[in-house]
Amino acid sequence: MQLKWLMKNENNKGQEQGGVIENDEKNYPPTGEWSEIKPEVSEKCIACGQCVKFCPEGAIRIEEVNGKNRAIVDLRYCKGCELCAETCPVQAIKMVKKDD
Numbered sequence: 001m002q003l004k005w006l007m008k009n010e011n012n013k014g015q016e017q018g019g020v021i022e023n024d025e026k027n028y029p030p031t032g033e034w035s036e037i038k039p040e041v042s043e044k045c046i047a048c049g050q051c052v053k054f055c056p057e058g059a060i061r062i063e064e065v066n067g068k069n070r071a072i073v074d075l076r077y078c079k080g081c082e083l084c085a086e087t088c089p090v091q092a093i094k095m096v097k098k099d100d
Protein backbone atom coordinates (compact mmCIF):
# COMPACT_ATOMS: atom_id res chain seq x y z
CA MET A 1 0.00 0.00 0.00
CA GLN A 2 1.36 3.35 -0.98
CA LEU A 3 0.33 6.26 1.21
CA LYS A 4 1.51 9.81 0.77
CA TRP A 5 -0.11 11.62 3.64
CA LEU A 6 1.53 14.96 3.08
CA MET A 7 2.46 16.24 -0.30
CA LYS A 8 3.57 19.54 -1.72
CA ASN A 9 1.38 21.06 -4.37
CA GLU A 10 3.49 22.74 -7.01
CA ASN A 11 0.72 25.25 -7.69
CA ASN A 12 0.42 26.27 -4.04
CA LYS A 13 3.90 26.41 -2.58
CA GLY A 14 3.99 25.19 0.99
CA GLN A 15 0.42 23.94 0.88
CA GLU A 16 0.14 20.48 2.33
CA GLN A 17 -1.99 18.06 0.42
CA GLY A 18 -4.01 15.05 1.52
CA GLY A 19 -3.32 11.37 1.19
CA VAL A 20 -5.25 10.18 -1.82
CA ILE A 21 -3.77 12.38 -4.49
CA GLU A 22 -1.49 9.75 -5.99
CA ASN A 23 -3.30 6.65 -4.83
CA ASP A 24 -5.82 4.90 -6.94
CA GLU A 25 -8.79 2.92 -5.80
CA LYS A 26 -7.13 -0.46 -5.96
CA ASN A 27 -4.64 0.24 -3.16
CA TYR A 28 -6.71 2.56 -0.97
CA PRO A 29 -10.37 1.56 -0.76
CA PRO A 30 -12.57 4.61 -1.39
CA THR A 31 -14.91 5.57 1.45
CA GLY A 32 -17.19 7.84 -0.54
CA GLU A 33 -20.14 5.50 -0.41
CA TRP A 34 -20.27 5.52 3.39
CA SER A 35 -22.28 8.70 3.61
CA GLU A 36 -25.49 10.28 2.42
CA ILE A 37 -24.13 13.79 2.89
CA LYS A 38 -21.28 15.64 1.24
CA PRO A 39 -19.39 18.91 1.69
CA GLU A 40 -20.26 21.82 -0.57
CA VAL A 41 -17.55 24.49 -0.80
CA SER A 42 -18.79 28.03 -1.36
CA GLU A 43 -17.18 31.11 -2.86
CA LYS A 44 -16.19 32.15 0.68
CA CYS A 45 -13.26 29.69 0.52
CA ILE A 46 -9.96 31.52 1.01
CA ALA A 47 -7.84 28.44 0.20
CA CYS A 48 -6.24 28.43 3.65
CA GLY A 49 -5.78 24.65 3.56
CA GLN A 50 -7.21 23.99 7.02
CA CYS A 51 -9.72 21.45 5.72
CA VAL A 52 -6.97 19.73 3.72
CA LYS A 53 -5.03 19.12 6.92
CA PHE A 54 -8.00 17.87 8.92
CA CYS A 55 -9.72 15.60 6.41
CA PRO A 56 -9.07 12.05 7.65
CA GLU A 57 -9.48 10.65 4.15
CA GLY A 58 -7.16 13.08 2.41
CA ALA A 59 -10.08 13.82 0.13
CA ILE A 60 -9.55 17.57 -0.19
CA ARG A 61 -7.00 19.45 -2.24
CA ILE A 62 -6.52 23.06 -3.23
CA GLU A 63 -6.92 23.75 -6.92
CA GLU A 64 -7.25 26.79 -9.11
CA VAL A 65 -10.78 27.22 -10.42
CA ASN A 66 -11.56 30.17 -12.69
CA GLY A 67 -8.37 31.95 -11.61
CA LYS A 68 -8.96 31.50 -7.89
CA ASN A 69 -7.59 28.85 -5.53
CA ARG A 70 -10.20 26.91 -3.59
CA ALA A 71 -10.83 23.63 -1.85
CA ILE A 72 -11.96 20.75 -4.05
CA VAL A 73 -13.42 17.57 -2.53
CA ASP A 74 -12.90 14.18 -4.12
CA LEU A 75 -16.24 12.56 -3.35
CA ARG A 76 -14.89 9.10 -4.11
CA TYR A 77 -13.10 9.32 -0.76
CA CYS A 78 -15.23 11.70 1.33
CA LYS A 79 -17.04 9.74 4.06
CA GLY A 80 -19.13 12.69 5.25
CA CYS A 81 -17.55 13.09 8.67
CA GLU A 82 -18.07 16.89 8.60
CA LEU A 83 -14.63 17.67 10.06
CA CYS A 84 -13.85 19.97 7.16
CA ALA A 85 -16.99 22.02 7.79
CA GLU A 86 -16.21 22.16 11.51
CA THR A 87 -12.66 23.39 11.01
CA CYS A 88 -13.15 25.90 8.20
CA PRO A 89 -12.37 29.33 9.68
CA VAL A 90 -14.71 31.19 7.33
CA GLN A 91 -17.61 28.71 7.27
CA ALA A 92 -17.15 28.08 3.57
CA ILE A 93 -18.21 24.43 3.78
CA LYS A 94 -21.79 23.34 4.18
CA MET A 95 -22.80 19.69 4.43
CA VAL A 96 -25.62 18.84 2.04
CA LYS A 97 -27.55 15.73 1.13
CA LYS A 98 -26.08 13.78 -1.77
CA ASP A 99 -28.11 13.68 -4.94
CA ASP A 100 -30.03 10.47 -5.42
Ligand code: SF4
Nearest residue numbers: 055078079081082084
Ligand atom coordinates in the same frame (compact mmCIF):
# COMPACT_ATOMS: atom_id res chain seq x y z
S1 SF4 B 1 -16.63 15.38 5.27
FE1 SF4 B 1 -14.85 14.39 6.27
S2 SF4 B 1 -14.11 12.93 4.73
FE2 SF4 B 1 -15.44 14.37 3.65
S3 SF4 B 1 -14.05 15.94 2.85
FE3 SF4 B 1 -14.84 16.66 4.85
S4 SF4 B 1 -13.28 16.01 6.34
FE4 SF4 B 1 -12.96 14.83 4.44
Ligand code: SF4
Nearest residue numbers: 045046048049051088
Ligand atom coordinates in the same frame (compact mmCIF):
# COMPACT_ATOMS: atom_id res chain seq x y z
S1 SF4 C 1 -10.82 25.48 5.49
FE1 SF4 C 1 -12.43 26.66 4.44
S2 SF4 C 1 -11.40 28.47 3.63
FE2 SF4 C 1 -9.81 26.99 4.16
S3 SF4 C 1 -9.43 25.86 2.24
FE3 SF4 C 1 -10.97 24.70 3.39
S4 SF4 C 1 -12.94 25.44 2.61
FE4 SF4 C 1 -11.39 26.94 1.99
